[in-house]
Amino acid sequence: MENNVSRRSFFKFGLMGIAALPIVGKISSAKAEACPAKEPAGKQIQKEGEGMGKMQKFVADATKSKEPTYKAGQNCGNCKFYNKAKADGGYAPCAMMANKFVTTCGWCKAYKAV
Numbered sequence: 001m002e003n004n005v006s007r008r009s010f011f012k013f014g015l016m017g018i019a020a021l022p023i024v025g026k027i028s029s030a031k032a033e034a035c036p037a038k039e040p041a042g043k044q045i046q047k048e049g050e051g052m053g054k055m056q057k058f059v060a061d062a063t064k065s066k067e068p069t070y071k072a073g074q075n076c077g078n079c080k081f082y083n084k085a086k087a088d089g090g091y092a093p094c095a096m097m098a099n100k101f102v103t104t105c106g107w108c109k110a111y112k113a114v
Contacts, residue, residue, distance in 0.1 A: 035105040036090025043088060046100040056096060062107035070107060077104035080112045
C-alpha cells in the first residue's frame, strides 16, 4: 500500500487545522455560557406565556422560537432593550418586559439588534 500524501500537503492541512482551533473554541465556549443555568435570587423573572411575555411571544431559549420573524443568532443578549449594565448572572432587565429580568439567550417579537 502506497501513501500518496505529499509532505507539503500534510503540513498545509495540518496548519489549517491548527489555525481553526481557536475559532472552534470560541464557538463552543460562547454556546456553553449563553444560557445561564440559575435565575438570580430576588429578581422578578419574566416567564414564558405570562404578561408582556405572552404578548411578545417571549421564549427563554431563542432557538426554540416558532415565530417567523426570528432569525438565527438573535437573542436578548444582543437586543437593544436588554440592559447589560444591570446584568446579574446571565439575566438583565428588559424594557419591553416591564423591566423584568430575562435570560441572555431568550427572544421575543420586540427584538431589535444593538
